[in-house]
Amino acid sequence: MSKISLIIKREFLTRVKKKSFLIMTILGPLLMAGLFIVPIYITQLSDEEKIIEVLDETGMFYNKFENSENLKFEHIYTDINTARENFSETKYYALLYIPKTELKVPSDAFLYSDKNPNIHLKSYIKDVIIKEVESLKLAASGIDKDVLKSIKSTVNLKTFKITEEGELKKSSAEINMALGLFSGILIYFFIFLFGAQVMRGVIEEKTSRIVEVIISSVRPFQLMMGKIVGVALVGLTQLLLWIILTFAIITLVKTAFPETFKSSATEQSIIRANIPGQELQNKQAPTDEVAKITSNDEVNQVLDAINSINFGVMIFSFIFFFLGGYLLYAALFAAIGSAVDNETDTQQFMLPITIPLIFSIIMAQFVTSNPDGPVAFWLSIIPLTSPIIMMIRIPFGVPYFDLTLSIVLLILGFLGAIWFAAKIYRTGILMYGKKISYKELWKWLRYRN
Numbered sequence: 001m002s003k004i005s006l007i008i009k010r011e012f013l014t015r016v017k018k019k020s021f022l023i024m025t026i027l028g029p030l031l032m033a034g035l036f037i038v039p040i041y042i043t044q045l046s047d048e049e050k051i052i053e054v055l056d057e058t059g060m061f062y063n064k065f066e067n068s069e070n071l072k073f074e075h076i077y078t079d080i081n082t083a084r085e086n087f088s089e090t091k092y093y094a095l096l097y098i099p100k101t102e103l104k105v106p107s108d109a110f111l112y113s114d115k116n117p118n119i120h121l122k123s124y125i126k127d128v129i130i131k132e133v134e135s136l137k138l139a140a141s142g143i144d145k146d147v148l149k150s151i152k153s154t155v156n157l158k159t160f161k162i163t164e165e166g167e168l169k170k171s172s173a174e175i176n177m178a179l180g181l182f183s184g185i186l187i188y189f190f191i192f193l194f195g196a197q198v199m200r201g202v203i204e205e206k207t208s209r210i211v212e213v214i215i216s217s218v219r220p221f222q223l224m225m226g227k228i229v230g231v232a233l234v235g236l237t238q239l240l241l242w243i244i245l246t247f248a249i250i251t252l253v254k255t256a257f258p259e260t261f262k263s264s265a266t267e268q269s270i271i272r273a274n275i276p277g278q279e280l281q282n283k284q285a286p287t288d289e290v291a292k293i294t295s296n297d298e299v300n301q302v303l304d305a306i307n308s309i310n311f312g313v314m315i316f317s318f319i320f321f322f323l324g325g326y327l328l329y330a331a332l333f334a335a336i337g338s339a340v341d342n343e344t345d346t347q348q349f350m351l352p353i354t355i356p357l358i359f360s361i362i363m364a365q366f367v368t369s370n371p372d373g374p375v376a377f378w379l380s381i382i383p384l385t386s387p388i389i390m391m392i393r394i395p396f397g398v399p400y401f402d403l404t405l406s407i408v409l410l411i412l413g414f415l416g417a418i419w420f421a422a423k424i425y426r427t428g429i430l431m432y433g434k435k436i437s438y439k440e441l442w443k444w445l446r447y448r449n
Contacts, residue, residue, distance in 0.1 A: 003217070003218045003219075003222050003226070004218075004222045004225055004226045004229070005226075006226070007218065007222065007223060007225075007226025007227065007230065008226045008229050008230040008233065009230070010226075010230070011201075011226060011227050011229075011230025011231060011234070012230045012233050012234055015197075015230070015231065015234045016234060016237065021234070021238070024238070025238055025241050025242070025245075026245075028238070028241075028242045028245075028246075029241075029242050029245035029246040029248075029249055030249065032242065032246045033250050033253070036250055037249075037250065037253050049069075049070050049071075049072065050070060050071050050072070050093035050094070050121070051072045051073075051074060051091060051092050051093055052065070052071070052073050052074070052092065052093060052094050052095070052096055052121075052125075053073075053074050053075075053076045053083070053087075053090070053092045053094075053095050053096070054073050054074065054075045054076065054096045054098070055075075055076055055077075055078070055080060055083050055095065055096065055097045055098070056075065056096075056098045057097075057098060057099050057100035058098055058099075058100050058101075058106055060098075060106075060132060060136070061098060061128070061129065061132060062075060064128055064132055065125070065128055071121070071124075073096075074092075080097050080099070083095055083097070084112060087112060087114075088114065093113060093115070093117075094111055094112060094115075094117055094121070095111070095112040095113070096109065096110070096111050096112075096125060097109065097110040097111075097112065098110075098129070106129070106133070109125070109126075109129055111125065173396075175395070176368075176395035176396045177368040177395075179314075179395040180364075180367075180368060180371075180391060180392035180393065180394065180395045180396065181364055181368065181392060183314075183318055183391040183392070183394075183395075184361070184364055184388040184389070184391045184392040185361070185364075185388075187318070187321060187322050187325055187387050187388055187391055188357055188360070188361055188388055190235055190239065190322060190326065191325050191326050191329050191357065191387065192354075192357070193235075194231050194232065194234070194235040194326055194330065195326065195329045195330045195332075195333040196333065197231050197234075198227060198228055198231050198330045198333050198334050199333040199334065199336055199337035199343075199346065200337070200343065201227060201231070201337070202224075202227065202334050202338050202429070203340065203341070203342065203343060203346075206337070206338065206341070206429060207341060207342065211223070211430070215429065220422070220425050220426040220429055221422045221425070223429075224334050224338075224421065224422060224425045225418070227334065228327060228330045228331060228334060229327075231330065232323060232326055232327065232330070235326065236322075236323075239322075313394065313403075314394055314395065317390065317391060317394050317403070318391060320407065320410075321386070321387040321390055321391055321410070322387070324387060324407075324410040324411065324414060325386075325387025325388070327414050327417075328383060328384075328387075328410070328413055328414045328417045329353065329357070329417075331414070331417040331418050331420070331421040332353050332417055332420070332421055333350075333353070334421055334425060335421035335424040335425055336349045336350060336353070338424060338425040338428035338429040339424055339428040339431070339436045339441065339444075340428075340436060345435075345436070356382075356384035356385050357384075357385075357388065360379065360385045360387075360388035360389055361388065363375070363379060363385075363389070364388070364389075364392055367379065367380075367389055367392050367393065368392060368396075371392070371393045371396040371398075372396070376389065376393055377402065380393050380398075380402065380406055381402065381405050381406045381409050382409070383409050383410045383412070383413025383414070383416075384413070386406045386409065386410055390403070390406050420445070423444060423445045423447065424441060424444050424445065426444075426447075427447060428444065
């Protein structure tokens with residue numbers, strides 16, 4: 001077995017056997033699954049029955065507010081002062097007051113509550129009042145409400161991508177953007193996480209003087225490469241375990257509690273109310289049927305858009321750019337670790353290295369809005385930014401020439417970073433007690449073998 005393989009094995013086994021690795025391997029999936037499960041569970045807990053008392057002095061909104069599974073409206077007949085004084089002693093969630101004005105239709109309404117009413121409740125009440133006021137205005141103007149409704153139309157803009165073979169595939173800019181941003185941020189996170197592990201490992205071995213024993217048996221370059229590849233394998237192992245365990249936990253919870261993950265009737269009514277033109281459809285078909293048709297159509301559109309993504313290219317690219325970006329930056333992190341004696345001194349050298357990564361995240365939103373533009377193209381082929389930017393572009397569809405060029409340049413960038421890091425690593429790994437500056441690093445780079 002080669003010396004580099006021995007170092008890789010040592011780095012891998014040493015880190016995998018640590019308690020921190022085991023703890024993060026368990027906590028990671030629990031936290032990621034919790035991000036999906038906990039909000040839904042909390043929503044279900046807060047979805048209690050709310051009773052709203054309605055004081056309508058105009059008399060125009062009697063039975064206009066429809067009751068739902070978790071939302072009830074009860075009309076009261078008293079004055080506002082009495083209603084407000086007695087409110088704290090009642091079981092009601094809120095008091096809706098619609099005052100009578102000199103005008104024919106009210107222009108203001110007031111909602112009193114001892115809690116902060118949620119945005120869905122406010123939107124529903126406001127929509128009901130607006131629709132009723134509009135109906136009265138239309139009637140006063142002699143305009144038939146049904147005629148006006150028949151004029152209103154809704155247009156579903158479906159997007160298709162024409163492939164090089166002339167085939168049509170459905171696409172979704174929203175799904176592409178979400179998938180690209182998620183992939184880019186994931187790579188950004190892992191590059192920082194595991195790159196910093198390489199740096200801390202080098203500093204630890206240097207300060208403990210263990211490296212003096214190791215360096216007597218292997219060359220500095222072999223030690224650096226073994227450490228970088230070993231940590232990379234640890235990262236891939238942990239990432240694979242996170243993905244498998246996260247999906248397993250989510251599937252298990254959804255199977256055990258299927259009712260918890262169903263949309264409530266209130267949520268479905270809110271969704272239907274916010275769909276343009278849905279009001280007319282609601283008049284033409286039963287509520288359950290409309291909800292089913294709308295839901296199925298939206299789900300089918302999403303599934304068609306997801307199926308149009310080339311997941312073969314997506315998975316290959318993610319693995320490659322994850323490894324390529326990690327290896328490039330890990331080499332630079334290893335060089336920093338070899339040049340300093342403690343983590344405090346790393347700050348001045350880390351800034352120039354991390355700027356391209358931070359810049360990539362800042363430019364991510366711009367790239368998603370114009371994934372085929374010149375800025376997105378150049379950032380996706382420059383090795384320091386391509387691991388993140390190219391992953392953001394790929395869901396939108398990237399020409400194979402751009403992808404191939406980015407891969408080739410990232411490989412060349414990694415080789416260049418290895419050469420650069422090896423020059424510093426060879427000298428710095430045995431350098432103790434000296435304050436390192438950029439001028440000193442430049443001297444190390446000029447040293448000949």
